[in-house]
Amino acid sequence: MDVRRANKIAEDLEQFILTGEYADGERLDEVKLAEQFGVSRTPIREAFQQLTVSGLVEQLPRRGVFVRQPGPVELLEMFEYMAEIEAVCGRLAAKRISDEALGLLEEANAKCEEAVQKGDADEYYRKNEQFHHLIYKQSGNGFLEQEAFRLHRRLKPFRRIQLHLRGRMKQSLAEHKAIVEALNDSKPEEAANALRDHVAVQGEKFHHLMIKMKSAAE
Amino acid sequence: MDVRRANKIAEDLEQFILTGEYADGERLDEVKLAEQFGVSRTPIREAFQQLTVSGLVEQLPRRGVFVRQPGPVELLEMFEYMAEIEAVCGRLAAKRISDEALGLLEEANAKCEEAVQKGDADEYYRKNEQFHHLIYKQSGNGFLEQEAFRLHRRLKPFRRIQLHLRGRMKQSLAEHKAIVEALNDSKPEEAANALRDHVAVQGEKFHHLMIKMKSAAE
DNA sequence: AAACTTGGTATTGTATACAAAAAAGTTGAC
DNA sequence: GTCAACTTTTTTGTATACAATACCAAGTTT
Missing domain, CATH: 1.20.120.530 (GntR ligand-binding domain-like)
Structure with missing residues (x-):
C-alpha cells in the first residue's frame, strides 16, 4: 500500500526531533526542507500539521514552526x-x-x-x-x-x-x-x-x- | 492573536464529528467543504492531517478521508x-x-x-x-x-x-x-x-x- | 450472463503562483 | 552613534493549475 508522502515526511521529522537532531526552539524552514525532501512546500506543511497535534512542534501564526522539546x-x-x-x-x-x-x-x-x-x-x-x-x-x-x-x-x-x-x-x-x-x-x-x-x-x-x-x- | 485557519477548520470538523453530525464511514469531500468554508482545498487538507492524528478520521491513499466513529x-x-x-x-x-x-x-x-x-x-x-x-x-x-x-x-x-x-x-x-x-x-x-x-x-x-x-x- | 476492456469523469496529490505579513536592511535626522 | 521611518527581501498562507490515480458506466468478448 502506498503510504502518504506527508506521513512519511512527518515520521522523518519526528525522528529528527526525538533523537534531538533539532534543538529546542529551532525553526523548521519550509523551503529548505522542501528542497531536502525533494518536494514542494505543500507536503511539508501537511507534515507540520501532524507534528503540531503530536505536540512536537509549535506553530506561531505568520512566524513559522518551531521544535518544542519538553522542559x-x-x-x-x-x-x-x-x-x-x-x-x-x-x-x-x-x-x-x-x-x-x-x-x-x-x-x-x-x-x-x-x-x-x-x-x-x-x-x-x-x-x-x-x-x-x-x-x-x-x-x-x-x-x-x-x-x-x-x-x-x-x-x-x-x-x-x-x-x-x-x-x-x-x-x-x-x-x-x-x-x-x-x-x-x-x-x-x-x-x-x-x-x-x-x-x-x-x-x-x-x-x-x-x-x-x-x-x-x- | 490570529488563530490559524486550518486549526479553526479542524476544530469545526471535530465538532461535527463528535456531535455525530457525520456518520461513521462517511467521506469528507474536499471541494464541498472548501466551498462551505469559503476557502480553497489547501486549508481543508491541512485540517484533515490534524484530524487524522487525533484519530477522528482515516485517510486512505488516493481514496479520501473518512470519518471514523469508534465501534x-x-x-x-x-x-x-x-x-x-x-x-x-x-x-x-x-x-x-x-x-x-x-x-x-x-x-x-x-x-x-x-x-x-x-x-x-x-x-x-x-x-x-x-x-x-x-x-x-x-x-x-x-x-x-x-x-x-x-x-x-x-x-x-x-x-x-x-x-x-x-x-x-x-x-x-x-x-x-x-x-x-x-x-x-x-x-x-x-x-x-x-x-x-x-x-x-x-x-x-x-x-x-x-x-x-x-x-x-x- | 459474467467478466473484462475502455473511455470518460471525478478526485486526490503536488507544484507553483500570488498576496499578505514579518524580518532585514537602508537611509537620514538628530 | 542611535534611533526611527521607509524600502527591500523573506517567508508564510492561500488559491489555483496540472498530473496521476481511482471510479463509473457502457460496450465488448467469452
Whole structure:
C-alpha cells in the first residue's frame, strides 16, 4: 500500500526531533526542507500539521514552526504519567494475561538477563522494550496499548540516557522479575505498584542526571 | 492573536464529528467543504492531517478521508481507559489538592445537587464537567491533566446519552460525595477507586444502552 | 450472463503562483 | 552613534493549475 508522502515526511521529522537532531526552539524552514525532501512546500506543511497535534512542534501564526522539546518540568510530568499508565497496564494484565504471553514475557526477560551479563546496553534496551510492549498488549485494552506505546516512544531518547548509569541495568532486571512474578500470581495491585516504581525510578534517575548536567554547566 | 485557519477548520470538523453530525464511514469531500468554508482545498487538507492524528478520521491513499466513529469495542476500551486515568488523577490529587481547590470542588458538587433537584440534566452535565476538570487539575501534573481533558472531550457525546437514564444523576451525585470525602481525607487509594468506579459505571451504562438499542433495531 | 476492456469523469496529490505579513536592511535626522 | 521611518527581501498562507490515480458506466468478448 502506498503510504502518504506527508506521513512519511512527518515520521522523518519526528525522528529528527526525538533523537534531538533539532534543538529546542529551532525553526523548521519550509523551503529548505522542501528542497531536502525533494518536494514542494505543500507536503511539508501537511507534515507540520501532524507534528503540531503530536505536540512536537509549535506553530506561531505568520512566524513559522518551531521544535518544542519538553522542559524539565514537562519531562518529569511525562515520566510520572508514563509510570501511572504502565501501572494501569500491569493491573489489567495481571487479570487478563494468557499463559502464552507469560511465557513470552519470561523469554524476553531472559534475553534481558543475557544482555546484562554481556554488558550490552543496546541489546538490553531492545529487549526491555519488547518486555514492556508485551505488557501493554496484555492489558487487553487496545486503546490503552496504543497510548502507552505512543508515550513510550516519546520518552525513548530520555529513557535511553539513564540506562548507562552504573548498575541501572541490573537493578532494572530485578524489577522486571518482580513484575513477572506479580503477573504470574495474578496480583493486580502488586503488578501495578511494581511497574509504577520501575518506571518512576527512570524518571528519578533522569532527574538526577539533569541536575548533574546543570551543575556541571555552571 | 490570529488563530490559524486550518486549526479553526479542524476544530469545526471535530465538532461535527463528535456531535455525530457525520456518520461513521462517511467521506469528507474536499471541494464541498472548501466551498462551505469559503476557502480553497489547501486549508481543508491541512485540517484533515490534524484530524487524522487525533484519530477522528482515516485517510486512505488516493481514496479520501473518512470519518471514523469508534465501534462498540473501542468505545468500551476508551471508557475503561478514562476510568483508569481519572483514578490516577484522584490518587495524585488526594496527595496534592489544596484547601482552596477542595472548596471549589464542594461548591461544584453543590451546584450538581441543585441541578438534580431541579431535574436539569444539562445543568448537571455542565457542573459535573467542572467537577471532573478540577480533579484533573489538582493531580498537579499538567501533562496528565491535558490527556484527561482530551479523552473526556472525546467521550463527551457518549457520556451524555446515559445521563438521561432514570436515577443516574442521583447515583452520580452520591459517587461525587464519596470522591470528595476521599480527597478531603487524603486517602489516595480510596479516591482512585471511587473515581474509577464512578467512570466505569458510565461505561457500563453506555454498554447497556448499546445492547438495548441493538436489540430494539432487530 | 459474467467478466473484462475502455473511455470518460471525478478526485486526490503536488507544484507553483500570488498576496499578505514579518524580518532585514537602508537611509537620514538628530 | 542611535534611533526611527521607509524600502527591500523573506517567508508564510492561500488559491489555483496540472498530473496521476481511482471510479463509473457502457460496450465488448467469452
